[in-house]
Amino acid sequence: MGIYQTFGLQPIINASGKMTALGASAVDPAVAKAMADAAMDYVDIQDLIRKAGAYIAKATDAEDGCPTPGAAAGIAIATAAVIAGTNLNLIEQLPFSEGFPNEIIIQKGHSIHFGASLTQMIRLGGGKPIEVGHANHVENAHVENAINERTAALFYVKSHHTVQKGMQKLETFIRLAKQYQLPLIVDAAAEEDLRFYVAQGADLVIYSGGKAIGGPTSGLICGRATYVEACRAQYKGIGRAMKVGKEAIVGLLTALQRYDVSAANATEQLRRMKWLVDQLSDIPGLKGEVVQDEAGRAIYRAQLKIDPHTAGLHASDLIRQLESGTPSIHTRNHYGNIGIISIDPRPLLAGQEEVIVQRIREIMQP
Numbered sequence: 001m002g003i004y005q006t007f008g009l010q011p012i013i014n015a016s017g018k019m020t021a022l023g024a025s026a027v028d029p030a031v032a033k034a035m036a037d038a039a040m041d042y043v044d045i046q047d048l049i050r051k052a053g054a055y056i057a058k059a060t061d062a063e064d065g066c067p068t069p070g071a072a073a074g075i076a077i078a079t080a081a082v083i084a085g086t087n088l089n090l091i092e093q094l095p096f097s098e099g100f101p102n103e104i105i106i107q108k109g110h111s112i113h114f115g116a117s118l119t120q121m122i123r124l125g126g127g128k129p130i131e132v133g134h135a136n137h138v139e140n141a142h143v144e145n146a147i148n149e150r151t152a153a154l155f156y157v158k159s160h161h162t163v164q165k166g167m168q169k170l171e172t173f174i175r176l177a178k179q180y181q182l183p184l185i186v187d188a189a190a191e192e193d194l195r196f197y198v199a200q201g202a203d204l205v206i207y208s209g210g211k212a213i214g215g216p217t218s219g220l221i222c223g224r225a226t227y228v229e230a231c232r233a234q235y236k237g238i239g240r241a242m243k244v245g246k247e248a249i250v251g252l253l254t255a256l257q258r259y260d261v262s263a264a265n266a267t268e269q270l271r272r273m274k275w276l277v278d279q280l281s282d283i284p285g286l287k288g289e290v291v292q293d294e295a296g297r298a299i300y301r302a303q304l305k306i307d308p309h310t311a312g313l314h315a316s317d318l319i320r321q322l323e324s325g326t327p328s329i330h331t332r333n334h335y336g337n338i339g340i341i342s343i344d345p346r347p348l349l350a351g352q353e354e355v356i357v358q359r360i361r362e363i364m365q366p
């Protein structure tokens with residue numbers, strides 16, 4: 001019996017991705033062991049946070065790093081850092097920031113909901129979000145014209161949640177940040193490349209520890225030393241309400257040490273998803289293929305297209321039946337409305353693709 005079942009919860013097979021709603025990542029045993037060891041001992045927390053920064057810096061090629069309890073907290077802390085710096089009076093005054101440069105400029109198509117509102121996290125850190133342009137169209141002038149003496153930072157989001165067309169590119173934000181000597185914050189929560197945005201010149205880059213990194217519920221900010229110092233300083237202010245535990249920090253560092261976006265991993269994903277598609281190839285009305293991630297990441301998912309006339313059921317029926325069984329199987333359903341469901345290999349534990357195949361066969365060929 002799994003640990004969650006001992007507390008009366010449903011067993012889950014997560015084939016949908018690194019979804020917060022399903023617990024984001026199931027960590028490697030080495031990460032779990034490191035967290036257990038950390039939980040059973042004492043450490044100077046200030047030293048741990050500072051040392052964690054050095055390890056994060058190494059993993060990201062940044063000047064320094066700061067652990068957080070998640071990327072959402074990272075947004076609030078990074079915002080607070082660019083507004084209050086290391087000034088204790090200001091730090092303790094946040095999120096009230098009237099009278100100080102507190103405007104955070106973000107493109108309208110980047111003002112997303114990732115399970116909660118991104119701009120709310122900016123406000124939590126004392127920022128006043130300034131959404132520029134239109135939901136599907138932003139020009140350089142929209143961004144540049146919004147810059148004034150109250151601007152605290154520019155904010156760029158890299159995510160499949162954002163509007164993918166019509167937005168200004170990262171280069172625009174890097175150029176304007178340099179030109180106006182403003183910090184650039186990048187939310188790269190679910191991205192796999194931990195070095196790219198720092199290398200491009202972003203001042204603070206935010207990642208989720210529980211997504212691509214495969215760590216526990218945690219997060220990190222990396223970037224320029226002065227701004228990262230200011231991030232750490234927020235733990236005397238609003239950051240205290242977002243305390244990151246010693247177990248989470250040690251789990252995050254262990255996951256970072258083991259992290260590499262290796263080709264071997266992609267090959268293994270491909271193999272498992274090809275197998276799954278093969279096993280379902282004789283089901284009438286189901287057409288499977290392996291496709292790469294729409295955002296270009298090295299993720300290979302099985303995509304199952306359901307033709308309701310031949311199959312006798314809609315994709316939405318299959319989704320519902322997979323979820324209502326035991327174990328409850330959660331697929332990736334962004335295209336469910338057009339009859340496509342996807343199986344994400346990343347969160348699947350060993351052998352779970354076999355359970356999925358068996359269950360789909362039971363449902364579609366009773």
Ligand SMILES: *Cc1c(COP(=O)(O)O)cnc(C)c1O
Nearest residue numbers: 070071072073114159189190208
């Ligand atoms: C998931 C996500 C977040 C929040 O990350 P947590 O680690 O769950 O707090 C923030 N921004 C984006 C773009 C995300 O995808």
